[in-house]
Amino acid sequence: MTVLVIATYVVCALTALLGVYYVVKDLAADLVLLGGCALLLIVWGVQASVLAVHDATGGVVEDPITLYGYLLSGIALPAAGIWLGFGERSRWGSAAILIVAVTMAVLELRLPQIWPGGF
Numbered sequence: 001m002t003v004l005v006i007a008t009y010v011v012c013a014l015t016a017l018l019g020v021y022y023v024v025k026d027l028a029a030d031l032v033l034l035g036g037c038a039l040l041l042i043v044w045g046v047q048a049s050v051l052a053v054h055d056a057t058g059g060v061v062e063d064p065i066t067l068y069g070y071l072l073s074g075i076a077l078p079a080a081g082i083w084l085g086f087g088e089r090s091r092w093g094s095a096a097i098l099i100v101a102v103t104m105a106v107l108e109l110r111l112p113q114i115w116p117g118g119f
Helices: 002-024 031-056 064-087 091-114
Strands: none
Touching: 002 031, 002 091, 031 064, 031 091, 064 091
């Protein structure tokens, strides 16, 4: 599980740094930035699947609504970032992906606090 957490942080950081570069240079999101956001979606999806399987096989969840709300938000945010980055062909599409990457890092930071048994 620790490998997935570290992978999520690394992908969030790299995508955020790319987003900063694109916003500063006034560039629209291209396949590199969109790919970073898609990779973030994949890593988070794998982590959400592992956590859901762990919960289904006997993991104790005190507040499942909050946990699954975080997991679903983590899947919806990068998908929305890809959609905005693809649809908005200005620096604001890149800024949306930057905001998604930072928000995902905060969600990842909060996950062990709301479900310490899963980590």
